[in-house]
Amino acid sequence: MAMAINKHLQVHLAGVGGQGVVSIGRLLVELGQYYGFKIKGNETHGMSQRGGSVVFQVRIGNFSGVMIPEGEADVLLATEPMEALRSINMLKKEGIIISDTHQIVPPIANIIHKPYPDMEIIVETLKRKTINVYLIPATRIANELGHSKGANLVLLGQFIRVTDFFEIKTVEKLIEKKWPKFKEKNLEAFRTGHEFMT
């Protein structure tokens, strides 16, 4: 298991209010605690319904500060591609990017009459930072599974596979414990994301 080698993991999560960024951020924090790591993190408040950008940072390991220094995140986990781009410089060189491909057009686009950026430009810019870019149609997958709120767990599944830091069984147990009501659907989304090959 990779865990024995890695002593720390810094994850910068980015997305749009209402996408469950804080939920999976909190889950990562709890996972770290379960494994006995020191944990620090920080979260954006008050955006859940207001559609603003959301950031959640998790620092697993022997850290005192709650903020990931710019350019030091091991992983950028984004629930929306333009939000991945907005946070690109938080990532360390050759870090890992995992992002949903589903675009959320900010309502302001229609008011300032500017189009959503070209997806090719987004991907190309992300790849200038690192070759480790994992793009997943997480929202589409979640919708196909009949679990429209489960895209964040699809992404989490991919994150668990790519980073190989936590054991899948432990993550599944925690998902069950945290959201008992939607256990089956959540696990299905998580496993589908885990198996997805980009």
Next chain:
Amino acid sequence: MLEKLEVEQFIGLGNEAVAKGLLDEGANYFSGYPGTPSTEIIEYVQKVSPPNVIAHWATNEAVALEDAAAAAISGMYAVFTSKHVGLNVAADAFVTLATMGINGGLVLCIVDDPSMHSSQNEQDTRWYGRLAHVPVVEPSDPSNAYHWARKTMELSLQTKLPVILRLTTRISHGLGIVEPTRPIARETIPYKKDPERFVTIPSRARKNKIRLEKALNQSKQLTDNVDSVREIGSNSKELGIIATGVAASYCEDLVLRYDFDLLIPHITNPIPKDMILSFIRNHSRILIVEELDGIMELEIKKLLFDEEIEITVYGKDIIPANYELDPRKIENSVRTLLGLEELENDFVELPVDSLLPRPPTFCAGCPHRSTFFNLKKALKRADVIYSNDIGCYSLGALPPFEEADSILCMGASIGMAVGYAKANPDKLVVSTIGDSTFWHSGISALVNAIWHDINLLVVVMDNSTTAMTGTQNNPSTHGKLNIQKTIQGMGIPAFEIEPFDEKEFISLVRSVIKLPGVKVIVAKYPCVIYENQLMKQENRQPKGVIAVSHEKCTLCGLCVEGLNCTALSLVDNKIQVDEVLCNGCEFCSIVCPRDAFYLKERA
């Protein structure tokens, strides 16, 4: 040291760590006014709701501090919470209270917001400790916030002074592992009249000033020792860094990798003079790292002058005084001082137009959106000064509404209206204010406006809750007090209307502005977030969601451009509805000229 408990370790926000720490130190009375990023302290206490502990919101910070002060004078262990600007509101009570002192304990948890994530300024609360001559305690991360919260209450008990626990956004909304220690139960000290102290007529106030100086001197002795600082390193390096608050945690992450020693004073007023001097004497250069103003720098430089010590001190000449500190920038400052090259960041330049802004907007289904839409439409031919206020409705300042000429401070929408009206007699002044802000300080400003007989339209957006900070209760919640009736009691016209009723709303505005003097429209409808919370609690079915008839839709854009609703977007030349976000308010359906929206059942 307190005995460490094996159990009960939890992951918490700094605010939760503070609340737990204060409870474990015997705090039994909490009063405050909600304000990001301070709100979760009282919310935590309300959630765990321990027996014999009172925790409630007050109408404003001044009232909250007066409330907590009386409890502390009555021998309870009281806590006041607010954001930094909230202490401005409570400052009158605070500064005099310091001279009287208290009988039990009183901790003021004040949270500063460097970078102004959700504030109108980034003032540094540590000045208030100096203004009022009271101690200031500063944790450096969410985990040790627990310990320092306890220490702050202890310090208040020892000195009989109100003591400031100064927090910042990254501590309060940072996450860390909290390790509680053994709780203490404290007996409330019975109330005893003491007019010599508590009745501050001038002859007694003069004595109080002397008492305050004695108490602060006592705290100097209490705090200038190893318990109030942390020292990390061998104390043998050439460079010594003195860091406070959240900046200290960033330096802690560097101290193992770089050649410097670190001193973290956690009690920063009065400064632990002896500890700081002995640290400085062991080093040949000093860097002071603190967020916002260079207050430690000022104090330490004064100290060095008094002690006639000559040494190089770096501070705000290399550490920014504006906005929150970035750990990477601190690292590069340290590297420069140590003669190392700055770290390369492999910065990726973003192509032009590759990013759209994503500012927050009104929630889907928010009644304020409709109020601003209606108001703008009703007044499109009028020459209006929009005097806006602090709350969710501050978002009315942004496109497409742009209904804000100014946002100054709580209640100022009405307070400023008098000056606006007198200075601009040819314009119509419209004040927009929420229910919580109205009760907070809008009401006294309204009395002033009526008294001075100006021409003013006040729109109170009453959504029955303090929404901006996460739906705390206020006098409007559950209809405890009624804004329309309260205002009618002042003898001026006040009308109540639902914001989703577009036509009625517009015609009401147009007729009301013809009335002389001050007149009020109460746009009344519950906050959609609050409604959704109630719906879950009461097991009610949510409303349906909006659907679009693409045959009827002519893509006129009025909905997406005019409403800025998070649930509506124009993608691939089609209006699309986000069914997760849509709350089924149907306002898009009301304003659509083609009747292209309809409500369908939620899947």
